[in-house]
Amino acid sequence: MIDLQPLWLTARLAATTTAILLLLGVPLAGWLAHSRRWYKPLLETLVAMPLVLPPSVLGFYLLLAFAPTGPLGQWLQRFDIRLLFSFSGLVVGSVLFSLPFMVQPVAAALSSLPDSLREAAYTLGKSRLHTFVRVELPCIRPALVAGMVMSFAHTVGEFGLVLMLGGNIPGVSRVASIAIYNEVEALNYATAHVYAAVLCSFSFLVVLAVNLLRRHGERLAA
Amino acid sequence: MIDLQPLWLTARLAATTTAILLLLGVPLAGWLAHSRRWYKPLLETLVAMPLVLPPSVLGFYLLLAFAPTGPLGQWLQRFDIRLLFSFSGLVVGSVLFSLPFMVQPVAAALSSLPDSLREAAYTLGKSRLHTFVRVELPCIRPALVAGMVMSFAHTVGEFGLVLMLGGNIPGVSRVASIAIYNEVEALNYATAHVYAAVLCSFSFLVVLAVNLLRRHGERLAA
Amino acid sequence: GPVKVAVAANVQYAFADIATAFTRDTGVAVEPSYASSGKIATQVLAGAPFELFLSADDETPRKLAAASQTVQPPKTYALGALVLWSTDNSFDGKQWQNWLKAASGKVAIANPQTAPYGAEALRVLDYYKLADSVKPRLVQGDNIAQAAQFVDSGAAQAGFVAKALVLAPQMQGKGRWVDVPEQSHQPIVQDMALLKPAAANPDARKLFDYLSSPAARAILQRYGYRLP
Amino acid sequence: MIRFQLQKRLSPQMALDVAATLPAGRITAITGDSGAGKTTLLRLLAGLTDADSGSLQVAGECWINGRHSLPPQQRHVGMVFQDYALFPHLDVRGNIAFGAAAGDAALVEELLTLTGLAPHAAQRPAQLSGGQRQRVALARALARRPRLLLLDEPLSALDPALRSRLQDELLQLQQRFAVTTLLVSHDIPEVFKLASQVLQLSQGRIVRQGSPAEVYLQGNAADRLRLNATVLAIQPADLLWRVTVQSGGSMVDILLDAEEVAGLRVGSQLPLLAGTLCPLPQPG
Amino acid sequence: MIRFQLQKRLSPQMALDVAATLPAGRITAITGDSGAGKTTLLRLLAGLTDADSGSLQVAGECWINGRHSLPPQQRHVGMVFQDYALFPHLDVRGNIAFGAAAGDAALVEELLTLTGLAPHAAQRPAQLSGGQRQRVALARALARRPRLLLLDEPLSALDPALRSRLQDELLQLQQRFAVTTLLVSHDIPEVFKLASQVLQLSQGRIVRQGSPAEVYLQGNAADRLRLNATVLAIQPADLLWRVTVQSGGSMVDILLDAEEVAGLRVGSQLPLLAGTLCPLPQPG
Ligand SMILES: Nc1ncnc2c1ncn2[C@@H]1O[C@H](COP(=O)(O)OP(=O)(O)OP(=O)(O)O)[C@@H](O)[C@H]1O
Ligand SMILES: Nc1ncnc2c1ncn2[C@@H]1O[C@H](COP(=O)(O)OP(=O)(O)OP(=O)(O)O)[C@@H](O)[C@H]1O
Ligand code: MOO
Ligand SMILES: [Mg+2]
Ligand SMILES: [Mg+2]
Numbered sequence A, B: 001m002i003d004l005q006p007l008w009l010t011a012r013l014a015a016t017t018t019a020i021l022l023l024l025g026v027p028l029a030g031w032l033a034h035s036r037r038w039y040k041p042l043l044e045t046l047v048a049m050p051l052v053l054p055p056s057v058l059g060f061y062l063l064l065a066f067a068p069t070g071p072l073g074q075w076l077q078r079f080d081i082r083l084l085f086s087f088s089g090l091v092v093g094s095v096l097f098s099l100p101f102m103v104q105p106v107a108a109a110l111s112s113l114p115d116s117l118r119e120a121a122y123t124l125g126k127s128r129l130h131t132f133v134r135v136e137l138p139c140i141r142p143a144l145v146a147g148m149v150m151s152f153a154h155t156v157g158e159f160g161l162v163l164m165l166g167g168n169i170p171g172v173s174r175v176a177s178i179a180i181y182n183e184v185e186a187l188n189y190a191t192a193h194v195y196a197a198v199l200c201s202f203s204f205l206v207v208l209a210v211n212l213l214r215r216h217g218e219r220l221a222a
Numbered sequence C: 001g002p003v004k005v006a007v008a009a010n011v012q013y014a015f016a017d018i019a020t021a022f023t024r025d026t027g028v029a030v031e032p033s034y035a036s037s038g039k040i041a042t043q044v045l046a047g048a049p050f051e052l053f054l055s056a057d058d059e060t061p062r063k064l065a066a067a068s069q070t071v072q073p074p075k076t077y078a079l080g081a082l083v084l085w086s087t088d089n090s091f092d093g094k095q096w097q098n099w100l101k102a103a104s105g106k107v108a109i110a111n112p113q114t115a116p117y118g119a120e121a122l123r124v125l126d127y128y129k130l131a132d133s134v135k136p137r138l139v140q141g142d143n144i145a146q147a148a149q150f151v152d153s154g155a156a157q158a159g160f161v162a163k164a165l166v167l168a169p170q171m172q173g174k175g176r177w178v179d180v181p182e183q184s185h186q187p188i189v190q191d192m193a194l195l196k197p198a199a200a201n202p203d204a205r206k207l208f209d210y211l212s213s214p215a216a217r218a219i220l221q222r223y224g225y226r227l228p
Numbered sequence D, E: 001m002i003r004f005q006l007q008k009r010l011s012p013q014m015a016l017d018v019a020a021t022l023p024a025g026r027i028t029a030i031t032g033d034s035g036a037g038k039t040t041l042l043r044l045l046a047g048l049t050d051a052d053s054g055s056l057q058v059a060g061e062c063w064i065n066g067r068h069s070l071p072p073q074q075r076h077v078g079m080v081f082q083d084y085a086l087f088p089h090l091d092v093r094g095n096i097a098f099g100a101a102a103g104d105a106a107l108v109e110e111l112l113t114l115t116g117l118a119p120h121a122a123q124r125p126a127q128l129s130g131g132q133r134q135r136v137a138l139a140r141a142l143a144r145r146p147r148l149l150l151l152d153e154p155l156s157a158l159d160p161a162l163r164s165r166l167q168d169e170l171l172q173l174q175q176r177f178a179v180t181t182l183l184v185s186h187d188i189p190e191v192f193k194l195a196s197q198v199l200q201l202s203q204g205r206i207v208r209q210g211s212p213a214e215v216y217l218q219g220n221a222a223d224r225l226r227l228n229a230t231v232l233a234i235q236p237a238d239l240l241w242r243v244t245v246q247s248g249g250s251m252v253d254i255l256l257d258a259e260e261v262a263g264l265r266v267g268s269q270l271p272l273l274a275g276t277l278c279p280l281p282q283p284g
Helices: A005-034 A040-051 A055-066 A071-078 A087-112 A115-123 A128-139 A141-156 A160-165 A176-185 A189-221 B005-034 B040-051 B055-066 B071-078 B087-112 B115-123 B128-139 B141-156 B160-165 B176-185 B189-221 C009-026 C037-045 C059-066 C096-102 C116-127 C131-137 C144-152 C196-200 C202-210 C214-222 D038-046 D092-098 D105-114 D130-142 D160-177 D188-194 D212-216 E038-046 E092-098 E105-114 E130-143 E160-177 E188-194 E212-216
Strands: C003-008 C030-035 C052-054 C075-080 C082-086 C107-110 C138-141 C158-162 C176-179 C188-194 D002-011 D014-022 D027-032 D053-058 D061-065 D077-080 D148-152 D180-184 D197-202 D205-210 D225-237 D240-247 D250-256 D269-274 D277-279 E002-011 E014-022 E027-032 E053-058 E061-065 E077-080 E148-152 E180-184 E197-202 E205-210 E225-237 E240-247 E250-256 E269-274 E277-279
Touching: A005 A040, A005 A087, A005 A128, A005 A141, A005 A176, A005 A189, A040 A087, A040 B141, A040 B189, A055 A071, A055 A087, A055 A160, A055 B176, A055 B189, A087 A141, A087 A160, A115 A128, A115 D077, A128 A141, A141 A189, A141 B040, A160 A176, A160 B160, A160 B176, A176 A189, A176 B055, A176 B160, A176 C037, A189 B040, A189 B055, B005 B040, B005 B087, B005 B128, B005 B141, B005 B176, B005 B189, B040 B087, B055 B071, B055 B087, B055 B160, B087 B141, B087 B160, B115 B128, B115 E077, B128 B141, B141 B189, B160 B176, B176 B189, B176 C144, C003 C009, C003 C037, C003 C202, C009 C030, C009 C144, C009 C158, C009 C202, C009 C214, C030 C037, C037 C059, C052 C202, C059 C188, C075 C214, C082 C116, C082 C144, C096 C131, C107 C116, C107 C144, C116 C131, C116 C144, C116 C158, C116 C188, C131 C138, C138 C144, C144 C158, C188 C202, C196 C202, D002 D038, D014 D038, D014 D197, D014 D205, D027 D038, D027 D188, D038 D077, D038 D148, D038 D180, D077 D130, D092 D105, D092 D130, D105 D130, D105 D160, D130 D148, D130 D160, D160 D188, D188 D212, D188 E225, D197 D212, D205 D212, D212 E225, D225 E188, D225 E212, D225 E225, D225 E250, D240 D269, D250 E225, E002 E038, E014 E038, E014 E197, E014 E205, E027 E038, E027 E188, E038 E077, E038 E148, E038 E180, E077 E130, E092 E105, E092 E130, E105 E130, E105 E160, E130 E148, E130 E160, E160 E188, E188 E212, E197 E212, E205 E212, E240 E269
Parallel strands: C003 C030, C003 C052, C107 C138, C107 C158, D027 D180, D027 D197, D077 D148, D148 D180, E027 E180, E027 E197, E077 E148, E148 E180
Antiparallel strands: C052 C188, C075 C188, C082 C158, C082 C176, D002 D014, D002 D053, D053 D061, D197 D205, D225 D240, D225 D269, D240 D250, D269 E277, D277 E269, E002 E014, E002 E053, E053 E061, E197 E205, E225 E240, E225 E269, E240 E250
């Protein structure tokens, strides 16, 4: 019989990660879109790194950092925060790993908005924050939706990092991609098929939706 | 002592994958850029799937497909081709996995070229193929370079798929990302650090280069 | 060519020594790959080109034999021992059951679905009625080596690992460990199997035989294994 | 009254260096070649670009003093951008209300009525024509009750008929709110119609300044109009040549002698002087 | 001689349906409103768009016959696109040589010389001015030795002086190669200067056809030129009014009586008739 918990856990992880990325990634994208600091290319590069970095590398360093004996882990323990083998730890890892999927489309859309929109809001007495939230973000809604959907889907597809950091704890870190891996190794192919089918159809629908959305946006723009 | 073989193998895998992606992905990108078939969004979606699909899922299905008992594996065996636990198998998997990194930037650049460039070449007597190779591709060189660099880097960063498909065989499938995982598990942190440092600096330089290249391209265009 | 051996993670250090000795004695190179027994079995069933398989149990090789993946019946090469290992300063080897109950940190085991050392660790917890207090704190490594790695990095407070791992030179001076009494779990009978690809490589059988030689047995014993 | 004196380096070769006084409640026009610094001056006054040095005094308040500069949010300027910069996600009423103070709902409604936009209040900018967009941009700027209204070529994208109509409306609104206004325009008739003062910029400096008549009419007006015509056809006619030329939108035949026709070809430019000009009888 | 008769549905409301003969070795101009189908006709002739039905006969060869259509590669047309469509990665010589036959190196050099591009042969398109780009596009089209040259508003992006110069060059080159040419142009003087035939398109149909004089001059030319002037200033002058108006680039004062001045305001449009037109004495 198939255990639904990994699927439910995956959905919860992806939703939490997406929500946090919205809070962190969108302001970061705003900074990247408008800044002209010399270190902006470095930051852009750091944001894009997860696209090319092996999850085993990132996972390894997060493991060392989060361990109660590590510097970060010790400091976090003072506030009774444990990031290893915990849902929160997976969220932190996933946020880092899906960062480019949120930041890149949003930053690209923001920097393609005409400057005059922001400037008009400034001359109308609105602060930078008010302008960002009430003018810029509403103008790039399609990119925002695309960023959210892709972040969600990419978190659903995460594997190596969770393998390294998670400890395979049911209900905490046994997400669907790990469950598939377990079932395959335990030679339970039938169960693996079910998980895989759910994930595959989900990913397909998500990417198709993003593609159609983008096409629709382009048609509106033209 | 650090074994250089995994690094060398990683480089070989990434180079082979990139070369094949150039041969397969660029024509595919050309088709996607210009086609208006109803099934084009479906194909675009399939190409983008690896961005969001768990490597354990893709690895599982490739494992089943390539197995000597599987349909594809049986058919391949007639020609004495074995894709499991072989370098060629990893190449096939990597090509699938890095496909979007080559196809997406190239297709985007191609479809942003003005139609008149192609049409001018047609009226000058040149075939579609000649026009594609001699006019369109040279015009999008930056995107082509970006696609190659990102495909290479993404293959370097591959982990879950190789773990599932590779069998961790030295010189055949023990690439650097797997070697890190092994060294961490064998508690040889020093060696793991060296591999990780090499991969991190490589990824960082690659993405930085792509970013600067893109910025340069934008400046040229403006 | 070199003999391709798939080795259960718990034997990785011992096997490295055996392979060195074997190469020195025979001139034949060895190419080991380490993973959990379950993963190795999956890959062998999918056609992996391994010639020899050193399992962490006797059941997995039997399954492979039943699937006609072996060229001769499996043979026991060692009997594994389980230890509780911790790098925590408060660890008390004499009162380990009470300590384990009272502790609050994570306890690492190998994935019981795919690694026998993990399955036996669960039996130990049941035997000492520790299941209720410890099970919520269990974390699973992909194989026994990852479980050990969780303990070593401090990520887990303690872990049930193979004795062979804590006796390895790499582990010396790292934390303390205590033997888990044998009666608390099923014997960990570790079998090896000569796999189908070995038919093409006579050196594989040489290594298979070498593992029963006095030289190899001495090494296995040094790593805490009992001998069949 | 608004008084400024501002310096800003624009490139290694060129700096903006201007000083002027804008009469309160009136329209001052700025003209000048492309790149002369007109937009930059407006941006300095709005606080969107920082001056290198100088000062800006608005009705006693000091908006710029040396390197110290009030942010645009605190300046009470109304700016109409050349691309209008309407907020695409807000409807017409939302755009106008965006900059209005919380208690100023009545002003928003008044502006909707004055600009004739009331029937379109619930439409998005994308559904408006060019002239309607221009009105929304103007109404939005006025809803802030600005002390200084800045208009960067607000009418140049519109066709002549619409342009003339909107000039009237602009004048009406500007007078209704009695707001001191700076208008960038290249169109001499527009300047005559709207502005009481003209600043002519060249290479970042004010090279001419005064009423439109002073700036444009000093000895410029002749009693004969100079026209540029293009030769369409040349045919012999007795001893002369009948030359068909085009100027503006219409064609005319003129008779030239052999000397005058020498060197003329189809397509040649032919400068003409028009003598007796008389108004066309108006229809209806 | 080129003869065609082509149908193509452009939208549910509108179809292109044209038939004409192009005299061999001459330029035929196409004019018509935006959206009339000019570009579409050129694309049909080039083979870049497929016709719904019709035929196209080029010197005995059949390029289009019903739904069967020769691909553009086999047509020997030269097309100059409105955006020039130069290959950015090739230098000027490379662009011109791109379409030339392998043995036609001499033609490439001749075209470089004829168009005055020889000094720029090694430059990339991005480093050229608008006029130079236009010449490259034309030379590239001619290097294919086309039987039909198609020019889609090739000069409309250029300023008047350059435009006039390039008209001369275009005419020279077209005559040198004696290629049958179809030119889209909105400029009446340009049509007079270059074309021997005009096709006027409206809503996808040819509504007028003939020589430029036949199409444009039948009863259109008057003996007085109609001008559109704008009122700049109105001042009393004795019993009359002195009205300063602007037309074209220059200003003039005219005297109007009270009746004529009634209803005039600064900015009003004032249609004028110009009587005695005489050519300005040429300097030098
Ligand atoms: N953001 C900028 N960065 C660098 N130089 C600029 C910038 N904006 C304007 N300039 C330069 O400043 C000079 C004045 O530009 P400005 O836009 O003020 O001219 P303008 O008079 O408004 O011209 P136009 O009539 O073309 O709008 C130009 O030489 C321009 O190149
Ligand atoms: N690719 C296309 N798809 C659909 N309709 C098109 C396409 N190209 C042109 N049309 C339509 O065909 C009609 C004729 O267009 P065409 O470009 O031939 O006009 P034109 O005379 O060249 O106009 P312009 O002077 O603006 O260039 C227009 O109504 C246009 O909307
Ligand atoms: O050695 Mo194992 O099979 O990871 O427990
Ligand atoms: Mg400007
Ligand atoms: Mg056209």
